[in-house]
Amino acid sequence: MEDSIDRHIAHWSRELADLDPDVEGAITRMQTLVALLRRRREAALKARRLKGWEYDILWRLRSTGPPYQATPTWLAQALGAHPATLTSRLDRMEEAGHLTRAHDPSDRRRLLVALTDQGHAAWEGAIGDQAAAEHELLAPLTDNERAQLAGLLRKVVTAAETDGPPLMPPVERP
Template sequence: MEDSVDRHIEYWSREVPGLDPDVEGAITRMQVLVRALQRRREAGLAARRLKGWEYDILWRLRSAGPPYQGTPSWLARALDAHPATLTSRLDRLEKSGHIARLRDPADRRRLLVRLTGEGHRAWEATIGDQAAGEHAFLAALTGGERRQLSDLLRKVVAAVETDGPPLMPSAEEARDSDGPAGTV
C-alpha cells in the first residue's frame, strides 16, 4: 500500500542525499496525522461553539482532578502559554461562565482558576465527540496494531519528555512546580 508520503520520500531522496526514508516517513506521517486530527478536532469543537484554546484550558482544569482548579501560573506552564495571553483567555472563559477566578482560602495573595458547572458541561459535551473521532481515525488498524502503535509511540514520547514538560505530571512533579491547587 502506498500513500502520498511515499511519493514525498521518493522525490526528496533524489534532492537530499543521505535522507533516511524511515525517519522521514515516520515524522512526515506523524505531521500529516496531526494536521488531520487538528482539523477534525476544530470542526467538532466548532459544532459545540468552542475554540481549541478554550477546550485546552477546560481539559487542563478537568485533568487537575477535584476540585478542578489551578493557579494561573500553573495553567500557563501546563499550556505553554504566555501569561498575558492566558489572562486574556481566562477573561473570556470567565465571561462565558466556564471558569471562575477566586482567592485561595489558604493564601489570599494567590489566585485560583476553577472549572464551573458550565465548564464541566462544555467539556463533557465534547469529550464523546473527540473519542469517537479518534476511534474512527484508527479504524484501519486492528486492536493489536493499535496497541503496537501506542507502544512504539510511548517510547518516542518518553524520550521527548526528558526535554520538556510531560502531558500529565506525576503528583510529585505537580507539587514541586506549584501544581493544581487542592490536588496534591
C-alpha cells in the same frame, strides 16, 4: 497498498540519493496524521464555539482533579501564558459561564478559578469529539496492531526523553 506518502518518497528519492525511505515515511506519516488530527480538533472546537485557548484552560482546570480549581498564577504557568493575557481570557470565559473566580475561603488574598457545570460539559464534549476522531483514525488497525503501534511509539518517545525533559509534562495539582 500505496498512500500519498509513498508518492512523496518516490519523488524525493530521485532528488536525494541518501534519503532513507523508512525514516522519511515514518516521520512524514506522523507529521501528516498530527496535522489531520489538529484540523479535526479545530473543526470540533469551532462547532462547539470554543477557541483552542479556551479548551486549554478547561483542560488544565479539569486536570487538577476535584474540586477542579486552581489559582490564576498556577494556570498562567501551566499554560505558559502571560498573566495579563490569562486575566483577559478568564474574564471572557467567566462571562460565557465556563468558570468562576472567587476568593479562597482559607486565604482571602488568594483567588481561585473553578470549572462550572457548563465548563465541565464543554470540556467533556470537546474531549469526546477528540476521542472519536482518534478512534476513527486508528479504526483500520486491529487491537493487536494498535497495541504494537503504541509500543513502538513509546520506544521512540523514551529514547527522545533520555537526554531531555519529558515530551509530555506531568499533570501537577496546584
